[in-house]
Amino acid sequence: MADTNYTILSINPGSTSTRIAVYRNESLLFQKKVDHPAESLRVFESNVAQFPIRLDAILKALKEENFDLRQLSAVAGRGGKLPPLQQGAYIVDEGMLDFLRHRPIDDHASNLGALLAHEIAKPLNIPSYIYDAVVMDQMEDIAKLSGLPEIRRKASCHALNMRAMAIKAATSKGWKLADKNIIVSHMGAGISATVIHKGRMVDVITDEEGPYSPERSGGLPNRQLVDLCFSGKFDRLSATKRTRGQGGLMAYLGTNNALEVEQRIAQGDEKARLVYDGMTYQVAKHIASLAAVINGQVDIVVLTGALANSSYIIDRVVPRIQFLGEVMVLPGENELEALAYGILRVLRKEEGFHTFHE
Incomplete structure (x- = not known):
C-alpha cells in the first residue's frame, strides 16, 4: 500500500485564521494560512456560524494554487469539542456533524474542522476524518x-x-x-x-x-x-x-x-x-x-x-x-502534518478508524 499515492487536504481552523495544507503521501505540496479579520467574525454568534466564510476562504486558497480537488483521496479536519474520544481517526458522519452544529461541548474554532472537511469531501465521494481530537481521553x-467530587480532571490538551x-x-x-x-x-x-x-x-x-x-x-x-x-x-x-x-x-x-x-x-x-x-x-x-x-x-x-x-x-x-x-526538541505547531500523516496511515490500512457515538 505504501506504493500508492494518496493526496490529503488538512484543515486546521483557528480563532482568527484557517490553515490548510495538501500532502501527497508524506510530501508537502503546499500550505496556506488564511486570516479572518476580527471585525468580520464578530457578526457571528458562534464559531460554527462562520462556516460559509471559512469554506469560501479555503476554496479560494485552493483555487489560487490551481489545485484540482479531484486529486484528493481524503480530507482531514481538526477534531472539535465532542464528548471524550479515543486516539486516532474518526470518520466524519451525520451524527458527528449534528453534534458539532447543535450541542458542542464548548464553542471553539476546532468545531469547524469536521464540518469543513465533510463539505469538501462529500461531492468528491471521498472520506473525511478527524484525528487525535482535543477531547481525546485515555487518562486512567x-x-x-x-x-473534589464535583470537579473531574480532564484530558484536554x-x-x-x-x-x-x-x-x-x-x-x-x-x-x-x-x-x-x-x-x-x-x-x-x-x-x-x-x-x-x-x-x-x-x-x-x-x-x-x-x-x-x-x-x-x-x-x-x-x-x-x-x-x-x-x-x-x-x-x-x-x-x-x-x-x-x-x-x-x-x-x-x-x-x-x-x-x-x-x-x-x-x-x-x-x-x-x-x-x-x-x-x-x-x-x-x-x-x-x-x-x-x-x-x-x-x-x-x-x-x-x-x-x-x-x-x-x-x-x-x-x-x-x-x-x-534524553530531551528532544521538535519545535513548531505541526497540526497540519499530524492530520495528514494520521489519515495517511488510515488510507494505507496501517491504522483503523472509529465511528462517533454520542
Whole structure:
C-alpha cells in the first residue's frame, strides 16, 4: 500500500485564521494560512456560524494554487469539542456533524474542522476524518481525581501535535511508540504536557492547571483564586478571560509576544527576565512531575510548540529536566502534518478508524 499515492487536504481552523495544507503521501505540496479579520467574525454568534466564510476562504486558497480537488483521496479536519474520544481517526458522519452544529461541548474554532472537511469531501465521494481530537481521553481513572467530587480532571490538551511529535521521536530512534514511555510538553499560547505509556496518553497536565504561559494563568492557589472571583471585580466571563487570554505573560508584562519579552530582557528589563524565567521554571517542574506516573522510567522527553523555537526557553528548561534522560526538541505547531500523516496511515490500512457515538 505504501506504493500508492494518496493526496490529503488538512484543515486546521483557528480563532482568527484557517490553515490548510495538501500532502501527497508524506510530501508537502503546499500550505496556506488564511486570516479572518476580527471585525468580520464578530457578526457571528458562534464559531460554527462562520462556516460559509471559512469554506469560501479555503476554496479560494485552493483555487489560487490551481489545485484540482479531484486529486484528493481524503480530507482531514481538526477534531472539535465532542464528548471524550479515543486516539486516532474518526470518520466524519451525520451524527458527528449534528453534534458539532447543535450541542458542542464548548464553542471553539476546532468545531469547524469536521464540518469543513465533510463539505469538501462529500461531492468528491471521498472520506473525511478527524484525528487525535482535543477531547481525546485515555487518562486512567486515578488520574481523573481532582480532590473534589464535583470537579473531574480532564484530558484536554494539544493532543494532535503532542502525539504526532511522540511518534516522530520514536520513529527517529527506531522505536515503537507502544514500547516506550515518552513525556511531551507543547509550549505555545497555552502550555500543556502529557505522559505517553505504551502508546496511550495516561495522564495530562492541561493549560488550565499547569505552567503559566504567554496568555494563560495556569494553576493558581485555590483560596486566593476564590477571593479574587468574589472580590466584586469580576463576573464569570471576565474572570475566565483573566485566566485564559489575559493571564501569564500578558498579566505580568502586558504582552503575549515571547519575542518582545526576550527583546525586553536583552535590553535589561529585570521584571521581564524574572517572569519569563518563572515560566520556564514551571514548565520544567510540571514535566518532571509526570515522570512519577511511570515510576521515573522515562525513555525521552519531547519539547514542541512555537515556544520550542526559542533558544532562551530551551536553554533554561533542558538543564532542569535532563536528569530524566534524553530531551528532544521538535519545535513548531505541526497540526497540519499530524492530520495528514494520521489519515495517511488510515488510507494505507496501517491504522483503523472509529465511528462517533454520542
